[in-house]
Amino acid sequence: MRGLLLRLSALDSDAASAVRVISFFDALVAQHAGLERLVASTAQLAECPAGLAVPETGVWLRVDAEGASLAAAPPPSVSRELDGGGRVWLERDGGPLPLDEIVLERFAIAAAVLLGETRSRLSGLDDPALVELIVSASAGDAERSRALHLLGFSPLTPIRVLAVGSGPLPEPPGPQAAIGRQHAVLVPAETIVPIGHTIGIGPVLPAMRAPESWRAATVAVRFAAPGVVDAMRWDDLGALGPIAQQIKVAEIGDIPDVQALDRLAAEAGGPDTLDVLTAVAATDSVRKAATLVHRHHSSVAARLARAETSIGYAVDSPAGRFRLTLALALRRLRDSA
Template sequence: MEAIAVRLSNLDPHVEGAIRVVVFYDTLMRRRVDLAALARASAVFAECVAGIRIHGTGRSIRIAVDGRPASDPPAPASTTVPITLDEEEIGTVWLERAGAPGPLDEVLLDRFAIAASAAVERYGPARTTMADPALVELAIGADSDEAARARALRLLGFAADLPVRVVAVRSREPLDRIGALVCPGRPVKAAALADVGVLLATRVDPTRFPAGVRAGIGAAASPDLSWRQARTALRFTGPREPVVHHRDLGALALLAEIPRAAALDNADVAAIARLAAVPEDVETLEAYCATGSLRQAADLLHLHHSSVARRLEQIARTLGIELTGPAGHTGLTRARLALTAWRLLDPVADPAG
């Protein structure tokens, strides 16, 4: 190709430049660069800011001429071209060139878009996030043999040498949207099993779950064990901690193994159940258990500390547990465990219930 460009340069400098653009992007695609490397190479080659945006994930990359992320705010795009994959527009590439577009910008952006499409197909999230529930169930089921599990994961698009994490989700948000948010630029599959959503992914960003979503994240490399851990972690979620990673539970995970009848027979748990008749009292106890400080609990509840102190006195009488006095440390531990055990009794919180 380069030899052809040299011969054609004697006839038409524009043709030579266009072919050099084609050779440049063909080389990048042969090297299997990802979107970030592609944007960086394009910015240096075009000698202006180059950008990529993928619609499905909302991910945007803007790289300056020096190969570093471009500063905000972005300049108006001088030229824009859609990225298409399987005849569907999945994103956009653009250049932010001061003044008029360059003579080769049209060719450059066409090849830039083609290379971006190839990178998304190779490294980006699967084109169809929602998966066949039967296939997902086969991948995470405890009764599946390893050969069947491996085949299901292959059919779902996961490489054999990568660990697959499992997330149990409760939300009114569409699962495919949640998957795209928490697994940007990574393979992810989603399915609804009964009333619990399942996400399978090689990596999960727990900070990207939208408000209102409850999620338990499994830690094990084996999908079946990760699924069991994810369901357990989901049971520990609440308004103050909507996303829980199983690895952070430690010994608390053992509380999920306590039989329901045994928990109900415990005096402390029964006392919490009686306390639940007054939601404000439960909220106050949760805030105090979370902070271990009367003043910090008051800040959390947006109340004066004296009001919280009076509530805690009443709560302590109801529970029969000293929360703030000399035995307060032991009482606080009992209250925390009882409150957690009571939360785990909620059948809605138990995906297996």
């Protein structure tokens, strides 16, 4: 099929070229290509972004000329309505090419046929199965957009994905599903995150990009410290988030500052001392740290002094606080793997 027709701009506006366009789309239908492939192939053929939207079922696809998915509202474009509702479109920067009309016509016909093949694919899934599909990086855009529709989300709705590491939320603010050892929760961007649970909070993204928010949330939850820092936002990790996605967990234990914390944890009362250090790193004063761990500030100050002797540096300077914060974060990253 690629040999049959590679670029619309290379064709003349004659009957033979129109037949080649028709054959191009007929081949996609005959191969039961799937909606993602149909839209991507059309965009590559037309050498401009192409899209498909069916509001009734929630299917929404938009692909650029290179075949990459786009998760943003399309600009004004020429379109063709589908029988039964919905539309397909091309986003041509300049004026239309001579064969654009027949491309849109055959694009619409092929979309209607392939929509009929996929219309019932998600009908038997419950909410957790739909959530799992939405955050899966291997799911197709057509299935993801339909699943979002079934859960009441538009593909372009700004959402966050939460990664809950302390078991399912008893009253989740959105649809929830168990994925491995964690639970994924889909929430609108402005949702207030429940307190008292270990949660990683993914970045705000269009709902079609939920897998990216979920992946970021699963990294963020590994930096949470239950009882001290329950919820961790990906946005607050800054450069540490991407670093965490690249670093090899097995190498973290070789870092001297992490080894110093490991030695401290092995001492009598070590876990409590680490809680104090975590609170100190998360606040800007000993008194605030004491409140966070429910200790008297003098007790926290004394424990902090002993900890500084053990780890070999003071934490009351910007450099010392950063060094402690990084070592604690890396240790949590390692231990949560």
